[in-house]
Amino acid sequence: MNAPPSPSGVEHTDESSIRIGVLVPLTRPGWVEAGRHLLAGLELAAGDVNDAGGIAGRPLELVVRDTAADPHRAAAAVDELARLGVAALAGEYHSVVARAAAARADALGLPFLCSSAVLDALTERPTRWVARLAPAQSHGWRIYADFLLGAGHRRIAVAADASVYWASGTRILRDHLAPRGGTVTELDMRALTPAAVCDALAADRATALLILAGHPEPAVPIVRSVRRDRRLAEIMIGAPAGQPELAEWAASLGGDGAGVPFLRYLPERLGPLGARVEAALRERLAQAPSFVAFEGYDTIAVLADLLLTGGADRARIAESWPRVAVEGTRGLIRFSRTPGIDVWQWAWPPVQVADRDPAEPARFRVRG
Template sequence: MKPIARSDAPGPFAGAPVRIGALAPLTRPGWIDAGRHLLAGLQLAASDVNATGGIAGRPLELVVRDTRGDPQHAAAAVEEFAGLGVAALAGEYHSVVARAAAARADALGVPFLCASAVLDTLTDRPTDRVARLAPPQSRSWPIYADVLLRAGHRRIAVATEPSAYWNAGAHILREHLAPRGGQVIELDARALGPAAVGDAVVDHGATALLLLVGFPEPAVSIVNAVRRDRRLARVLLGAPAGQPEFATWAGSLGDQGAAVPFLRYLPARLSPLGARVEAVLRERLAEAPSFVAFEGYDTLLVLADALRTHGTDRAGLAGAWPHIDVEGTRGRIRFARVPGVDVWQWATAPIQVVDRDPARPDRFRVLHPDGKA
């Protein structure tokens, strides 16, 4: 595979570049919007690192590979990066893709800081080589479920497609809601067309329908079918995985895409660094940066700190995670061991539940402002 992009360092440097392998979904069937925002954050951080002297006088070089949202492509990219001698890996958005990348990185001894994927089981065994910024699904999805409960929703339908990520999400919802009087009704989105999904919601008496499906399809078709069905006028649509975060959601659905709560990983207020980064990314992207762009920036920021303090040797870098203490765009970043998660984890990553304001679909309403359920 040929490089998609690289961050060249301005100005004179004393040594050879320190290379970071970056993984992002930049073509379909990957989620291109997420990949574009992730890469923008990674590249801006690489430029900022080089503007402040690089890594011990050496430039930081970002070498990017397109995962296409495909686990096999990601695993092949990790193999290539290992051969290229990169110091570490960064990025990825899709959970099942990040899992494949993490497995190969661990096997090959290459440190990997995962930016955005939330699947708890990124690896099958405890490892020091992999760390993650995004909160695990077992922490964020129960917060989402509690927002539904507080809004009075007890019978919740979920339209699902086969995927380890969607399956894990449905399981977390079911296990969290059942002891609190809630019920999860699973609907197979592959077997049921959009109209039939609506019929099933009516038949089961559900008051909320969560979209655990791909975007744009079948998510867009299901939203349109539900919004047109008068029987479902009071049914809440939800998308916990964050599809409404991106401009293409609003572009595809317009006003119909408002009032669909989703998870995003931003604090109530960005740090001063975050405010500066937000302004630059807004100009570069020609739209408001998503939480994924901030995850990308913070990923490179953390790796740069680890490289400066622990050197560029892969084994030494893999031991850096418990010593990281970095002020990122979204708060102080420190890593810990979290029960049920076999990688080093930013345990206090911010969590919000938001939706697009029906009065102004280009703006977001914060329904749950922090990570406390």
């Protein structure tokens, strides 16, 4: 399925344009709101590039494909976009889907700048074709683990779905917390109802429950059940993957969704470019933009810089990752080889631990 036509995200109509293939989740079971924010950032940046004269006078065109959080669909889209002659790929929110796309891009020799997926093992081998803007999961989730320790939490429970992403997150937390006196108890959401989660938490005497599960199901029913269980009045609920960032979380949970710390990839204060982009995204989305929208904008800013300096040759783009120095909405973007990461990595974007203020759930607080 293609995205709905938009000024910068339409099917190819101009033979003079330079095309970038875009992968985003726009239908269920993908997280549609995250996909919408990511696409808004990508499109806004492409529009800015074209308003400034395009790529050496040639318009930049986005060819959008909906992944629907399906790795097989994403891999097929990469094959199609490669045949259509795109210069590079951009986007994707879901880590498991991005991994499938990265594998195909690597096999085809197609540059892929991954916007938002954080799984460390984005590829199974070192590749020159793939770069990433989002911080690796091990980097961000260790910061989150330190936040838990600093807040006095040593007995942690995780309500985890079955996924390589959630399993990786659980392992990172356990490995980081164990040497510091912390424990992690895993609650398998394939086997437990929200009520059973509450019983397990009460028996375990955990002081923090982390939601490592999809939104809205089963994350929303879990949060509601825990909030209404008197035995768990003192437990902290957390969501390191960032579910509370998006308005859909607040709309589903209201006040129950406040006070849930999550990882947010924004600086404490935006610079002039970030502030301008924030205002434009707010108008485009009719709501406050999430960090995912800024990731989308920065993706096109990087790719446009590479196209302007080196042209649309795929091999030349891939060779240029280490020479990138682009001022993005959240800081200066450079790529390097990072230990344990097989793609070119921005090390590191700003990372906050934030939550929605219980007194005003539409407002975010920086917690660490």
